[in-house]
Amino acid sequence: MLSPADPIDPMIDIVDLCKRFTKGKETITIFDALNLAIPRGDFVAVMGPSGSGKTTLLNLLGGIDRSDSGAIEVAGERLDRLSESELSRWRASHIGFIFQFYNLMPMLTAAQNVELPLLLTRLGRKERRERVETALGVVGLADRVKHYPKEMSGGQQQRVAIARAIVSDPALLLCDEPTGDLDRSTADEVLSILQVLNRDLGKTIVMVTHDPAAAQYAKRSLHLDKGHFIEKELVA
Amino acid sequence: MNDLVLIRKNLFRRKLRAILMMVSILIAFAIFAVLASFERAFNAGQDRATPDRLVVLNKINFTQPLPISYYNRVAAIDGVAQITHFSWFGGYYQEPRNFIAAFAVDPENWMKLRDTDFVFSPEARAAFIRERTGVLVGARMMEKWGWKVGDHIPISSSIWSQKSGSHAWDFIIVGSFTARIPQADTNVMLMGYDYFNETRSFGKDLISWLALRTTSVAANERVIEAIDGMFANSPYETTTDSEKAFSKAFAAQLGNIALIVELVVGAAFVTILMIVGNTMVMTVRERTREIGVLKTLGFSGGRILRMVLGESILLALLGGLPGLGVALLLITKVRDSLMNFVPALSLYPDIAAAAVGLMVVFGIITGLVPALNAMRLNIVTALGRS
Numbered sequence: 001m002l003s004p005a006d007p008i009d010p011m012i013d014i015v016d017l018c019k020r021f022t023k024g025k026e027t028i029t030i031f032d033a034l035n036l037a038i039p040r041g042d043f044v045a046v047m048g049p050s051g052s053g054k055t056t057l058l059n060l061l062g063g064i065d066r067s068d069s070g071a072i073e074v075a076g077e078r079l080d081r082l083s084e085s086e087l088s089r090w091r092a093s094h095i096g097f098i099f100q101f102y103n104l105m106p107m108l109t110a111a112q113n114v115e116l117p118l119l120l121t122r123l124g125r126k127e128r129r130e131r132v133e134t135a136l137g138v139v140g141l142a143d144r145v146k147h148y149p150k151e152m153s154g155g156q157q158q159r160v161a162i163a164r165a166i167v168s169d170p171a172l173l174l175c176d177e178p179t180g181d182l183d184r185s186t187a188d189e190v191l192s193i194l195q196v197l198n199r200d201l202g203k204t205i206v207m208v209t210h211d212p213a214a215a216q217y218a219k220r221s222l223h224l225d226k227g228h229f230i231e232k233e234l235v236a
Numbered sequence: 237m238n239d240l241v242l243i244r245k246n247l248f249r250r251k252l253r254a255i256l257m258m259v260s261i262l263i264a265f266a267i268f269a270v271l272a273s274f275e276r277a278f279n280a281g282q283d284r285a286t287p288d289r290l291v292v293l294n295k296i297n298f299t300q301p302l303p304i305s306y307y308n309r310v311a312a313i314d315g316v317a318q319i320t321h322f323s324w325f326g327g328y329y330q331e332p333r334n335f336i337a338a339f340a341v342d343p344e345n346w347m348k349l350r351d352t353d354f355v356f357s358p359e360a361r362a363a364f365i366r367e368r369t370g371v372l373v374g375a376r377m378m379e380k381w382g383w384k385v386g387d388h389i390p391i392s393s394s395i396w397s398q399k400s401g402s403h404a405w406d407f408i409i410v411g412s413f414t415a416r417i418p419q420a421d422t423n424v425m426l427m428g429y430d431y432f433n434e435t436r437s438f439g440k441d442l443i444s445w446l447a448l449r450t451t452s453v454a455a456n457e458r459v460i461e462a463i464d465g466m467f468a469n470s471p472y473e474t475t476t477d478s479e480k481a482f483s484k485a486f487a488a489q490l491g492n493i494a495l496i497v498e499l500v501v502g503a504a505f506v507t508i509l510m511i512v513g514n515t516m517v518m519t520v521r522e523r524t525r526e527i528g529v530l531k532t533l534g535f536s537g538g539r540i541l542r543m544v545l546g547e548s549i550l551l552a553l554l555g556g557l558p559g560l561g562v563a564l565l566l567i568t569k570v571r572d573s574l575m576n577f578v579p580a581l582s583l584y585p586d587i588a589a590a591a592v593g594l595m596v597v598f599g600i601i602t603g604l605v606p607a608l609n610a611m612r613l614n615i616v617t618a619l620g621r622s
């Protein structure tokens with residue numbers, strides 16, 4: 001095993017994972033016996049050439065795509081054994097997703113966007129509002145509560161998306177090129193927030209990126225190529 | 237925020253589109269409610285007739301005339317107890333929209349036949365028989381126009397004219413009458429046929445129909461055969477039926493029109509259904525990515541199905557309920573002027589309730605396909621490859 005995962009309780013533990021796509025008669029094998037272990041509290045940058053399966057890996061980790069064989073355990077749950085609805089419920093409480101293009105709801109304000117995941121909880125109105133305020137505070141947007149996505153810059157929208165990802169306090173954040181659409185300084189702001197979330201709030205983060213500078217914010221970076229990982233330690 | 241807020245925000249995301257859909261739904265449901273109310277009112281009128289009364293009509297349809305000579309010939313048939321004839325005057329007072337239900341009759345026999353329905357004072361009875369230019373006006377019509385016995389009133393006809401070319405006749409109200417039974421409508425005017433027939437410029441010696449009472453219900457069958465047999469193969473063939481069947485036929489005439497209207501409205505309804513359904517499919521397809529995001533956040537397929545259905549039902553209600561309001565307005569507006577044709581016209585609560593039920597069904601039908609699509613949507617495909 002490549003990584004120094006906590007042998008008792010890793011956040012992510014993938015063993016001999018196999019993932020294929022069938023397009024018509026053609027079958028593409030993305031992963032053939034992939035192994036990966038990531039301990040709790042880690043911040044991993046995943047790099048690799050386009051088409052190497054980075055997004056597919058995140059989808060598998062987040063339980064929005066299914067593997068063909070092998071074991072995939074995330075936050076203590078064997079995802080390969082859960083049904084669609086179980087996965088759906090599991091995602092709501094364990095995973096925060098951050099996408100390249102923010103994916104905010106255009107007709108909702110920043111606060112309402114952040115509140116969305118809380119509609120899946122039993123929290124009352126007041127408690128939800130407090131949580132939304134906290135999450136927006138963490139990303140430094142406490143003053144943008146009533147703004148709509150189209151009234152905000154890309155960086156601000158991505159920070160709203162981060163607030164949405166952390167509002168239900170998931171242990172694992174999955175980020176797919178979160179700074180891919182941002183300029184350098186805005187990207188740095190967003191990455192600093194992720195770093196804070198990892199360091200101060202103990203979130204485990206898996207971040208796909210093409211940008212070596214972005215990868216510098218992670219504790220370590222993994223290179224995905226031809227269905228396998230090559231590791232490079234960044235932070236000792 | 238809750239799911240309803242989310243549903244509403246989704247619906248009004250494109251305001252113009254939402255409003256256009258609502259307006260078309262509004263029109264569909266307004267027409268539905270008006271039509272259903274009319275149909276109900278027509279049918280309500282059919283149960284007033286008594287079984288021993290027969291009506292003799294032109295076989296072609298009830299708007300075609302019969303010769304006055306039929307009156308005496310039918311009167312002579314064995315089993316006919318009482319008989320009168322009617323000629324439709326097509327009257328209005330001052331303005332065409334002030335419709336007056338007026339008939340030219342044989343005064344003495346008409347009152348005999350209608351004695352079971354109306355109360356005639358001896359003075360009114362005598363005056364109506366005596367005065368050639370006199371008319372007998374029912375209590376409700378007197379009240380409606382504020383008329384008194386002795387008033388001279390000009391009544392115009394939308395059908396007939398006098399020999400002078402004028403469409404107006406000057407009548408004197410010689411008496412009034414009240415209802416003996418609650419179903420009898422006194423918003424009606426009767427004039428003597430002789431005066432009407434002499435002064436009109438065309439249609440001389442023609443009448444609209446005959447109404448008679450048989451000696452017993454048992455004689456009906458025989459009397460009907462005798463009458464229609466007597467005039468078979470003549471230029472004016474007849475069809476004789478019970479009064480009940482007549483009001484049914486009368487309603488059926490209007491009913492036929494109603495059927496056409498219903499077909500047109502039905503077609504419009506289906507068209508609007510398809511347009512709204514198609515728009516909903518498009519609307520939800522545009523949101524594919526967002527639905528993928530919601531699912532990623534942990535919204536279940538079932539919940540998303542309910543949200544889309546909720547949206548289409550909300551749309552149907554937001555369009556349909558004002559549509560009911562419009563229907564109520566329309567019905568209230570025309571009720572008085574149509575009192576004579578459809579006395580019971582009103583937006584009945586059960587029709588309104590049925591309309592609301594139909595709105596929900598409409599919402600479900602228009603939302604079902606996009607809702608199922610959204611429910612089944614694969615997250616990875618929805619999020620797309622970017």
Ligand SMILES: Nc1ncnc2c1ncn2[C@@H]1O[C@H](COP(=O)(O)OP(=O)(O)OP(=O)(O)O)[C@@H](O)[C@H]1O
Binds near residue numbers: 028050
């Ligand atoms: N739904 C799908 N159906 C068929 N093939 C797919 C599907 N999703 C991904 N693939 C294929 O799997 C491979 C890996 O795709 P993936 O999106 O994971 O790559 P990636 O590493 O994220 O690339 P990029 O850096 O361009 O985002 C690609 O060859 C892609 O064509």
Ligand SMILES: [Mg+2]
Binds near residue numbers: 054055056176622
């Ligand atoms: Mg990718």
